[in-house]
Amino acid sequence: MEALLDLLLVAIVLLNFFVLGTSRLRAVIRAVGAQGVILGVLPLLAHGAAGPRALLVVLPPVLLKGIVIPAMLMRALRTAQIKREVEPFLGFAPSLVLGALGMAAALALSQQLPLLPGQRSGLVVPASLATVLVGFVLLTTRLKAITQVLGYLVLENGIFLFGLLLMEAMPFLLEIAALLDLFVAIFVMGIILNHISREFSDIDTQHLSALRE
Amino acid sequence: MASALLHLGVLLLLPPLLLGVANRTKSWFSGRKGPPLFQAYFDLARLLRKGLVVSRTTTAVFPAGPLVALAAAVLAGLLVPLGPAPLLGFAGDAVAAVYLLALGRFFTAAAALDTGSAFEGMGAAREVSFASMAEPVVFLAFLCLTRLSGGLTLSAMLSPGHMAPAWSAAGPSLALLAASVFVVLLAEGCRIPFDDPNTHLELTMIHEVMVLDHSGPLFGLVLYGAAVKFLVLGAVLVRIAVPAATGSPWLDQAAFVAGLLALAAGVGVVESVMARLRLTHVPTLLTAAGVLSGFAFLLLLR
Numbered sequence: 419m420e421a422l423l424d425l426l427l428v429a430i431v432l433l434n435f436f437v438l439g440t441s442r443l444r445a446v447i448r449a450v451g452a453q454g455v456i457l458g459v460l461p462l463l464a465h466g467a468a469g470p471r472a473l474l475v476v477l478p479p480v481l482l483k484g485i486v487i488p489a490m491l492m493r494a495l496r497t498a499q500i501k502r503e504v505e506p507f508l509g510f511a512p513s514l515v516l517g518a519l520g521m522a523a524a525l526a527l528s529q530q531l532p533l534l535p536g537q538r539s540g541l542v543v544p545a546s547l548a549t550v551l552v553g554f555v556l557l558t559t560r561l562k563a564i565t566q567v568l569g570y571l572v573l574e575n576g577i578f579l580f581g582l583l584l585m586e587a588m589p590f591l592l593e594i595a596a597l598l599d600l601f602v603a604i605f606v607m608g609i610i611l612n613h614i615s616r617e618f619s620d621i622d623t624q625h626l627s628a629l630r631e
Numbered sequence: 632m633a634s635a636l637l638h639l640g641v642l643l644l645l646p647p648l649l650l651g652v653a654n655r656t657k658s659w660f661s662g663r664k665g666p667p668l669f670q671a672y673f674d675l676a677r678l679l680r681k682g683l684v685v686s687r688t689t690t691a692v693f694p695a696g697p698l699v700a701l702a703a704a705v706l707a708g709l710l711v712p713l714g715p716a717p718l719l720g721f722a723g724d725a726v727a728a729v730y731l732l733a734l735g736r737f738f739t740a741a742a743a744l745d746t747g748s749a750f751e752g753m754g755a756a757r758e759v760s761f762a763s764m765a766e767p768v769v770f771l772a773f774l775c776l777t778r779l780s781g782g783l784t785l786s787a788m789l790s791p792g793h794m795a796p797a798w799s800a801a802g803p804s805l806a807l808l809a810a811s812v813f814v815v816l817l818a819e820g821c822r823i824p825f826d827d828p829n830t831h832l833e834l835t836m837i838h839e840v841m842v843l844d845h846s847g848p849l850f851g852l853v854l855y856g857a858a859v860k861f862l863v864l865g866a867v868l869v870r871i872a873v874p875a876a877t878g879s880p881w882l883d884q885a886a887f888v889a890g891l892l893a894l895a896a897g898v899g900v901v902e903s904v905m906a907r908l909r910l911t912h913v914p915t916l917l918t919a920a921g922v923l924s925g926f927a928f929l930l931l932l933r
Binding site for chain 1: 803806807912915918919925926930932933
């Protein structure tokens, strides 16, 4: 169990790096979806609980993060006819290095945190902190509305992962988090479509004014 | 004695077969019959029988390129464990092996510059700039292996006796290491995501462009040296990924050779299913490999 949990956490961190390093938007969306699915399954592993209640905790995040949100984003890609490249402010190699530094910082920081001695896997906290940091990097260094949303989702994944530690104490919190996801999904879609429609008209006018000058 | 002979046999006789296996895999994927498995040996024999045409602008560096590259690859191969028992080794020979490969690369690039062709100079520039990103990855990998095994020689680091327990202790980081070494192997072996060994498209060539002026026996040496280098790096990867410790050294050896052939087939699969990267994306992939091995090291430090 512990080994499998560690392996999945490593997979989550690798997906972070993948999201930082790839230039194809669809691949990024799929990676974030896959990360969500892994995250949704983790509570079962970490706590070995099985039963209807556990399913209630696991299913909503998996369905939402793994299927609903990626499908929505793909739809947004299609309907808004966004160019399918990431176009970052910062090159891919520098953002990968930033991600690696973030991982190192997360590991160093998690050594300092006053965690419970029996804290599950030694990787949960560093992986969650690293995911949060990668989410920040994505939020701040990507141009498009849709990539910023993806960064926000990665950030949220990191927070969810941190919440895994509190699973025993407050299962209620996790279910609330799942509900929050749903809220975020709808909210985000509204923002995306708004952003995009505005951005497209904006871009046009900017081009025109540049021409005039 | 038998072990040493076996080591030398794997090092000197097996490399062209690996190329044959990779080529056959590729032709199977594209539904062709493909060249015979031993085609690379026939090619080498044919090239070695041919005459030599050398440009008048070249100096002694020009023939030295292929010769030094081959010699360096073979020497590095003596340090990497290819047989049932370690053949040669001294504390820190991992560094020596990496720099031997670098020496061979330097001479290949120098020979390319020696021809005075701007075109080959471009290839040399590409080669060394990508190599400068690939080398740290290998060093990080060896750093991890040293930390895991406590051994300072390659044969100690990569011995199945160390590797098998390491997989249960630090599986994730070893898997990351294997992935990053695989990326380096593709880059150094001029394989598809980086470089296509079969095309001669000026804009995208990296390795072939440096050896355009080499002909006949010298070109044969170039091909053979590249194959030996591929085997040496591949052996490191197979030792990491397939830690066969059955108790009988001969079975282990058989598993190791089978692993090498499987690796060649795997490279063939990668070449069949992937497209070539844009030249500007190569550094990104190499950086990613570096990040992977760095992350593996961080996991070990915990």
